[in-house]
Amino acid sequence: MEGFYHALTLIGIALYWIIVAGVTIRVVIKRRSVSVSLAWLMIIYILPIIGVICYFLFGELNLGKKRAERAQAMFNPYEAWFLKLLDCNAHLPEKTPTHITHIDDLCTKRMGIPALCGNTLSLQDTPEKILKSIVEDIEQAQSIIRMEFYIWNEGGLANAVSAALIRASQRGVRCQILIDAAGSRKFFSSSWCKMMMDAGVEVVQALQVNPWRMFLRRLDLRQHRKIIVIDDNVAYTGSMNLVDPEYFKQSAGVGMWVDVMVRITGPTVNVLSAIHCWDWEVETGERSFPAPPECHIDQDNLLHPIQVVPSGPGMPENLIQQVLTIAISRASESVTITTPYFVPSEELLQTLRTTAQRGVKVELIIPKKNDSIMVGWASKAFYAELLSAGVIIHEFEGGLLHTKSVVIDQQYCLIGTVNLDVRSLWLNFEVTLVVDDAEFTQQLYWLQQTYIQQSTTVDEERWRERSMLHRFLERAFYLFSPVL
Template identity: 70%
Template sequence: MDKVYHFLTLASIALYWFLVAGVSLRVVLKRRAVSVSLSWLMVIYILPIVGVLCYFLFGELNLGRKRAERAKEMFKPFGSWFRSLNDCQAHRPDGMGAHIYKIDELCNHRMGIPALSGNTLSLQNSPNEILHSIIDDIKQAQHSIRMVFYIWHPGGLADSVASALIQAAKRGVDVKLLLDSAGSPRFFRSHWLTMMEDAGIHVVQALEVSPWRIFLRRLDLRQHRKIIVIDDAVAYTGSMNMVDPAYFKQNSGVGQWIDIMVRVTGPAVNVLSAIHCWDWEVETGERNLPHVPECGIDSSSPHHPIQVVPSGPGMPEHLISQVLTLAINQANESVCITTPYFVPSADLLAMLKMTAQRGIKVDLVIPHKNDSVMVKWASRAFYGELLEAGVVIHEFSGGLLHTKSVVIDRQFCLVGTVNLDMRSLWLNFEVTLAVDDEEFTQQLYWQQQSYIEQSTQVDYEVWEQRSLGHRFLERLFYLFNPLL
């Protein structure tokens, strides 16, 4: 019996060694950022067995066989639809500012999506304003409503939106609702799901969470977009999920979530509609591309070009990350960034430091309290070198600042669903708008300034005196940034 135990022990050690060696070799051979590879190796060796299991679950971008095949087949017809927009009147490269011209070139070459002029934008920064505006537009819908959200949390005005959708469906409007499975569990357990389906609303779980699929698809790959398109005439996107903040995560100790949304009319609406159609087909296999917009614009009116920038599995890799890099590198005076989750890659960290070091005023606004303890401490691991480089860090104390925005030189901006972490920039389904509209950008800049007024600036000398315990937590959670 002792020999059997001895043999089993040696066999287990050998199996574990081969498993760790094999996974380590796979980590090293994958082409990705060195910092990510090193972090994974640390996780694998610090957490025996658990680290290997985490790598199998979260280590590689795996959309799943069916979705990956659909995305591959979709790329050509969707690319043709996007490229057809280059021939419409709303694509006017000659009238674009320097910032968006280069972004138009990038997105056009990589995915066929051009920047389109002739849009109107409305910045909405109050939950009541946002949700009432959405309800009013739903009540006016005549043909179609397309929605995709990461979180739908029942309660408050979110229930009023649900009621408006049900009434729209009953009067014959085609309503398609795509919700992330992991982000919206309360919705899928609520009575609203049955009521919507009974009314004829098509409700689909995106990236369904199931114990049977954990090894078939990356578990933390999420549908993080927030898009509403009504009659292909009005669209919304931004940072706000379908929640009423007064009824959402009230026990988390971070205060109400602070968000913005952008209401859009004009040719860019159809591009956002096409992005929803992409997501719908990836999940269901059903193709329903919108009509190509007429794109007629008044030459005497401001052009207001908007570049819709999507990213995610099946789309060109790191497109939003590249757009962010292009935008920040063009800054001549200032960059102001708001993000709830700040865990930058080595490249993004170096770019922010270099931008500050070349004399550009760089402001970073992040929440003082965060609903993710790991992200909170991992974020602070970057404070020292950012402060030393001249980046000004503001910790917002008026709630959980969830707005994702970048303003360049008070003339150009990015606004959408993207956090400044590797999950958003490299992994999830996301969307952002690159906006060449000085008036809208100024409104967004004033919104950012209102956040700064409710923040405390981090002082470098005081920061350097923080306790050893805080330093330990920062470095500990920094090691797990591939999982954040």
């Protein structure tokens, strides 16, 4: 009997090392950055069995067979819809200011989405203003409401939005609500979700979490976009989930979440509507293109050219990081960035350093307290390198700064759902707007300045004097930064 158990042990060890060898080969042959590959090899070897399981769960960008096939089949029809925008008189590359011409060229060639003029924008920077504005627009809806969010949390003014959707559905407005299954897990079992569905609101879980399907789809791939489109006339996007911060994560010890949203009218609304339609079809298989935009633009009043930049599985790889790299590297005077989660790719890190080293004022505003301990420590691992290059780092103390924004030379800006971390840049479904409008950009820049006033600037000399324990924790979590 002893010999049997001995043989069984040897067989188990042999099978384990065969699996490890197979996973190692798979990690090596996947074409990605060396730092990501080395991080996964370290996890696999340091954490026996657990490391292999983690790799199958989180190691590869796998949308799942059904969704992947559907996304692949969708790309050409949607690209054809986007390319029709080139004939819209809101697309005037020869008259669009040159600040975003290079970004317009990239997105048009890679995704088929051109920058469009003739929009109006409103920057909304308080939860009360945002949620009440959404309710007012829902009350005016006549035909269709499309919404998608990562987190939908009941409580406070968020319930007023849910109630407005119920009323809209009862008066015959079709309401298509797409919510991430992991981010909104509690909401799906709430009474508000049941009331919405009973009233005819179509509530669909995006990317349902099922551990038994870990070999078929990456579990931490999330639907992170925040989009609202009403009658293809009004749209919202930005950093805020469908939550009232006074009722959301109050016990997390990081303060209230601080967000912004942008209210938009004009041709860009239809582009955001098409992105929602893309996500709806990926999840449900149902296709419904939005109406093409009405492009009756006054040639003498070409306001607010906007480039919509989506990313995610099935869409052109690395597009948002390319846009960020182009924007930051072309800055001539200043770059001001806000992000709650700062774990940059090596490419983005070097772009920030190089931009600061050539004399551009680069400011980074991130929350002092983070709801992710691992991300908080990993972020600090980049401080020394950035500070030595001349990057100014502000730690926001007024809550969890969740706004995702970049202002370039106080002339144009990027605003949307994208964090400066590997997850947003490489993995999740995201969307950002590149807005070439001086007035709107100035409003966003002033808002960033209010964030700086509520922050403490990191002093390079004092940072060098931090404790050995502090340095150890930074480096320990930094090793995992490529996979956070």
